[in-house]
Amino acid sequence: MKPPTEFGPRPWQQTSWDARAATNFILGGTGTGLLVAAACFFAPQAGWRVLAALGLVSVAGGLGAVWFELGRPWRFANVALNPRTSWMTREAYASGFVFAFGAAAVATGAAWPAWLAALAALAFVYCQSRMLRAAKGIPAWRVRELTPFIVTTGLAEGTGLALALAPALAGGAPRWVGAFFLAVVVGRIGAWLAYLGAASRHAAPRARAGLEAAGRHVVVLGTVIPVVAAAVAFALPAVAAVALALGGLAALAAGWRAKHAIVLRAGFNQGFALPALPVRGAR
């Protein structure tokens, strides 16, 4: 018998966080991306405040979903007690700034609170990525390549949603938003491939399978369709709004699919392993 180097029960899927927690990452990323897009690309164009308000609603929806997952929801304020080491606490603080500056921007229409809200939104989504990475018990989450993906997908989803909503809410999108969208979609696929490679080195086979299944959507739905849509938009200005809207929705759907897979399909622990077996009896 070939001597094995490690022995142990196989990893199993975590059950501590369910769809409610995944919703926090899904809506949180989209909301922050939408807020960034509204503040940086649409203000002071008509309708940017609606986009910003929708971003706030999305972030709030995510936090509301995770609130329902707490075992002691009425103690939620205790989440603020450990800014020294907990990325969950830092996420909560960042959300406070997002809502404070975002609400001020929506209420007043002023640009500076919108920019500050966008900065806070970037901090928020960064904290979300670090929350996952700090979960040391989940090999597919604790890789540093996860952060660029979570941040870029938030931006891609938010910008994509803004492009989809712009014709109705903001009278269309400035032409260079499409260029930014294209750049962030390309950046996201790079981040995804880097993440997939890193996660695959550590994660359980079933976790890898879950990520690879989602990866196909990130490639086709989240990259190919938006890139084609952006190309059509640049080549045919007459249909640019529709093309970018479709590309934006595709990018949004792919981001949601990927985050769902990361939290709920790739959340396998590493099981237990013995580097050596007990030596019993006579030698």
Add this chain to the structure above:
Amino acid sequence: MTRWAMTVDLRRCVGCQTCTAACRTANATPPGVQWRRVLDMEVGEYPEVRRAFVPVGCMHCDDPPCMHVCPSTATRKRADGIVTIDYDLCIGCAYCALACPYQARYRADEPRYAYGEPTPPEEARLDRGRLGVATKCTFCVERIDAGLAAGKTPGVDPEATPACVNSCISQALQFGDLDDPQGKVAGLLATHRHFRMHEELGTGPGVYYLWDRADG
């Protein structure tokens, strides 16, 4: 300094689960919550099959990831190395359960009973403060503290020793002060080859697994 630690002699453990039962009795954990478990690992293929019984639970790490991620500071580490949970602070976010590489943490949201309806002992020992919050092995910290206050020595005197260690029929589990060079734990580590679970993660577990003599 004192650093409470446990050794598990994998050569001695027979997988009887007495430690599991003792823990559940001592700590009144509900069905589905096992602060002390014994894994039954089977390795290889017939006829070259090896088997190992591996008691696991909270490793009371030197650098506990559960403590770092805890947003409420409910999880703390005492100076003597024991990782504790303040049930009154915990919000039940279960983040610690994901951060723990040893699957040592549980959250029960409602009372659970072995036979559906509560038996009188289950009813008497139900602690609603432990519902909806994270729970895990405490190294029987109350016994240790009470024992020390009474002048007893943890790992030597049963009154000051974790229930699982007291109950172990083969003395596979031992407990003591890692920093005491004359102590039982330090002695076992000096005379045996050992490892800690998932050492590569840098958590510094306080549970050591012995698997052979040092001169083996």
